[in-house]
Amino acid sequence: MTKEITVIGVGQMGTGIAQSALQAGYNVILIDKNQEFLDKGFARLTDNLGKAVERGKITADEKARLLGNVTLARSMDGIGKSDFVIEAVPEILDLKMDVFRNADKFCSKSAIIATNTSSILINKLATAVSDPSRFIGLHFFNPANVMKLVEVVVGTNTSQATMSSSLEFITSLGKTPVKVNDAPGFISNRILMAFINEAASDLQHGIAEKEAIDSIAKLGFNHPMGPIELADFIGLDVCKDIMDFIYLETKDGKFKPADIIVKLVQDGKLGRKSGEGFYKYK
Ligand SMILES: NC(=O)c1ccc[n+]([C@@H]2O[C@H](COP(=O)([O-])OP(=O)(O)OC[C@H]3O[C@@H](n4cnc5c(N)ncnc54)[C@H](O)[C@@H]3O)[C@@H](O)[C@H]2O)c1
Known part of the structure; x- marks a missing residue:
């Protein structure tokens, strides 16, 4: 079973994805390009979990425990134990390709590398990693901690095993995966x-x-x-x-x-x- 995930890019989407994973029991490594963005993302996560306490969804103790399961990092050298590495940096092809080339160097050879891209072709992004069979689109919706749908975008080289593990992972977050084929903007x-x-x-x-x-x-x-x-x-x-x-x-x-x-x-x-x-x- 997946125990740890990495989220790269702690903006609107990255924070929401991280919160869903934390609340489902995963340890989460959060990576952003500088300390200021990391601190902002962590503050947003703390705030969102605070709202969950106010609504009675979790206790204050649980909030503290969940935040204790977060590791903040500016480099990828600690992601070797993550089962899923999910990218949520801005929608810029070259930026995402750089992030994937870098993540590919540090992640485990069995990790699934996923993109939260809203539109870019999975087949194009998959060329940045050494094993495209472990590459997939996991398109969360905003706010990612609330929205149930995740569009699971399967590239030409995405393996059946990657797809099955991804469907299982999304379901474990209490969300509903819907599989679509690769096309600009998906469905x-x-x-x-x-x-x-x-x-x-x-x-x-x-x-x-x-x-x-x-x-x-x-x-x-x-x-x-x-x-x-x-x-x-x-x-x-x-x-x-x-x-x-x-x-x-x-x-x-x-x-x-x-x-x-x-x-x-x-x-x-x-x-x-x-x-x-x-x-x-x-
Ligand atoms: N906003 C939405 O409604 C929405 C919905 C679904 C999918 N998406 C997709 O999710 C992705 C992220 O969107 P967002 O709205 O969260 O953007 P955002 O601007 O809120 O956050 C992006 C984060 O990535 C960080 N970042 C930039 N370069 C980086 C790098 N090299 N390494 C690590 N971190 C880096 C930024 O500092 C920022 O914190 C995009 O691909 C977008 O298309 C967005």
Whole structure:
């Protein structure tokens, strides 16, 4: 049974993945590029577990014990005992390839190396590791400590054993794995990004106010969040990166980011995480 996992990149997603694994009984190594990001990630994790205590999901003692199962690191030399190494660094191909080349040097020869990429082809990322049969996409959803779905993306060389262990691991987190084949954006983000991009473009063309667009999705389609709110929640930089990548790979115009998204990202208005995106946040 898997006992220890490593999460590389302790941002929004990495923190949520780590929390799910801790609460399911795993030891977790958290790796980020510098101490400031590690400290921020650990503070977010501490805060999230504090909320779980407030909601009565875990006790204060359990929170302290779970945080004691976390190891913070800036280099990968201590990941040799991890059964899963999960990458959650920004959606930039070269950055991810570097991370995988490095992780491959330090992880065990039986470890499964997984990417949380939202869009990049698994077959492309798998070329960075020595054994692509142990490479897979584990696409968690945001917030990863809450959302049940994990899109399990199988590359051409992913082995049956890697897939079975991954399905077992995801199930052990109390989540539901759904298997899909490799394609830019997989299933979830091909549907979602086309939807968000259309909503942004409708706003840009003055067809409706952002609140109206969100209300239509919430009241008319029964979505818990409208597409504009959701884009802010995901992060407009993340959305743009995903759209850019799917567009580059497919040349399908519906994925070319609307000018309004490009402009907000250029202005540093990245959504909730930066305090402003389409909407303003406190
Ligand atoms: N935000 C979402 O809703 C969402 C949902 C599903 C998947 N994803 C995917 O998850 C990945 C991470 O997204 P996020 O929103 O958590 O990003 P984020 O910006 O919140 O976090 C990324 C983290 O990676 C760290 N990092 C950067 N370079 C690094 C390196 N070389 N080594 C170690 N750490 C490094 C950063 O310091 C940061 O802490 C992306 O591939 C994204 O597409 C995001």
